[in-house]
Amino acid sequence: MVLERNSKEFTFPGDPESMVAARQAVMDFIQPHSSEELDEVSVLLALQEALVNAVLHGCHNDPSKTVYCSVESDPGALTIIIRDPGPGFDVDAAIQSNQAGANMTEHGRGIVLMRSLMDEVVYSNGGSEVQLRKLRAVPSSIA
Helix, strand or coil: CCCCCCCCEEECCCCCHHHHHHHHHHHHHHHCCCCCCCCCHHHHHHHHHHHHHHHHHHHHCCCEEEEEEEEEECCEEEEEEEEEECCCCCCCCCCCCCCCCCCCCCCCCCHHHHHHHHHHHEEEEHCCEEEEEEECCCCCCCC
């Protein structure tokens, strides 16, 4: 399968009732642009967590607020960026762990989950934007 660069932007209301449709719309775009090596379950779970965080923490479940999402699929990676209108958060404080790996904050388990599922998780705009990247395996004929 030859993959090309494809991208799409989405906007969703910032309430929980919109979550299933939002997640499905993004996955509907991703699936035809995926290849065998892309772990769609990991992408789905990380996407769900990022959308929930945007709705819950960034929009405070307010349907008048908007969650922005962009997806880019190219031969090297799948990149999803989710941005909410919230003030963000202290990323370092949210992911502090003790020696056993248990999360010490009230929130932050979703960040740990996303980081375990994706190859890259990068926060910007003070934590109100997250970039999720899943790298694609390089075909052995190219490596």
